[in-house]
Amino acid sequence: MILTIDVHYKTDYAKTVLLFFENWQSETPSNVVTHITKDVMEYEPGSFYKRELPCIMNALEEVSLEELEAIIIDGHIYVDNDGKYGLGGHLYEALDKKFPIIGMAKTSFQSNTETVVEILRGESKNPLFVSAIGLEKEVVAHHIKNMFGEYRLPYLLKLMDQITKEE
Template sequence: MIYAFDTYYYEDYANTVCIAFEDWTSEKEVEIFIEHTSVNSAYESGAFYKRELPCIVSLLKKITLRPEDIIIVDGYVTLDNDGKIGLGGHLYEALNENCPIVGIAKNEFTTPDSQRRSVFRGESKTPLFVTAKGMNVDEIQLKVEKMHGTYRIPTLLKKLDQLSRA
């Protein structure tokens, strides 16, 4: 199973949503998980994970992960060639490196990262940026290219974004 997470922040709470789907090419989800949590910390530039990681970890308590499952986060897993990690990297560590984490980001992080791949989907001239831990990023790049949908943002990730903002 693949579990994709996104969180949207309101004034006094965060809405975290997870869409579970069976395969990279799936058009429809199998299950949706939603949780509202209190916002524990303000946004801190360069430390986005401090705000979002607790939301994802809390929602993960409702899910029984298996070794073959994959988690997708809206953001980065790795940030540079010096070992700096993003939200997905911190989640990978929080899960004791037992579950592969894929980061799919809409905005480019400017530091060089040999583990970052650009994915062009549909007719978009703007890429998605893919990073991973626990899986080969080149394989993930191909899988993200084949995700359902004809636009830049895959169908289920677009739905995930909409649900997190609802």
């Protein structure tokens, strides 16, 4: 089982979506869980994880992670080439390093070029930036590149994004 997570911020709360799917070739989710967090921290430049990580951890308390192979987040594992953690690295630590974390971002940092693999999907000329902790980033990039869907974002990740933004 693979889990992908995203958080969308509303005026007075955050909506976290957990979308589970069976394997890298899945075309449909096996389960979707939404969680609302009321007391959301303000955004702190350079420390985005401090805002997002509590929302993710609260949502994860509602589900079983027993058969989980990996977790995909919308973001980076590392924010620089020296291994400084981004959201994905902090999530890995918060989960006691039990689950590999995959970061998939639509934008890059100039300071983390060595910690990501750029992939192109579909007809897009804009790469996705894939990183990982607990798995080899090149293996993960191959999986993401070959996920179901013909566009830049794999179908299930785009679906999760759409669900996250629904009222």
